Amino acid sequence: MNSPFSSPATSACKRCGECCRWLPVALVRQCKPHQLHYLRERGLKESGGMFLADAPCRHLKKEEPDGDGIPRWGCAIYERRPATCRDFCGKTLSGGKRYFVPEGCTMTSDSHGKPE
Numbered sequence: 001m002n003s004p005f006s007s008p009a010t011s012a013c014k015r016c017g018e019c020c021r022w023l024p025v026a027l028v029r030q031c032k033p034h035q036l037h038y039l040r041e042r043g044l045k046e047s048g049g050m051f052l053a054d055a056p057c058r059h060l061k062k063e064e065p066d067g068d069g070i071p072r073w074g075c076a077i078y079e080r081r082p083a084t085c086r087d088f089c090g091k092t093l094s095g096g097k098r099y100f101v102p103e104g105c106t107m108t109s110d111s112h113g114k115p116e
Helices: 033-041 083-087
Strands: 022-027 045-047 050-054 060-063 072-075
Touching: 022 033
Parallel strands: none
Antiparallel strands: 022 050, 045 050, 060 072
16 A cells, blocks of 8 residues: 655645545535534534545455554555545645545645635
């Protein structure tokens, strides 16, 4: 399994796996009161102005911890991953594309995936 370690426009990925674990479901600010109630009652996580479902990618694989004992995660299909995964760079993009950027993501310099 290979994983991205760095990119010219970003910092090094620490392979925490959070970007492949949480599925953005809806923007909080676009929800009506009854929708907010529905999503909160079902225990969806709220972060960065989004509701998130705990739905790890089926290709996310736990790897042996490094010397620091912190678990690391990798992609079982890294070389063949879909365009959405290849395009993820730890940033909220313009032009309507938005990626959820987990809090503490080491690849980003912007505000934790909050839509601009």
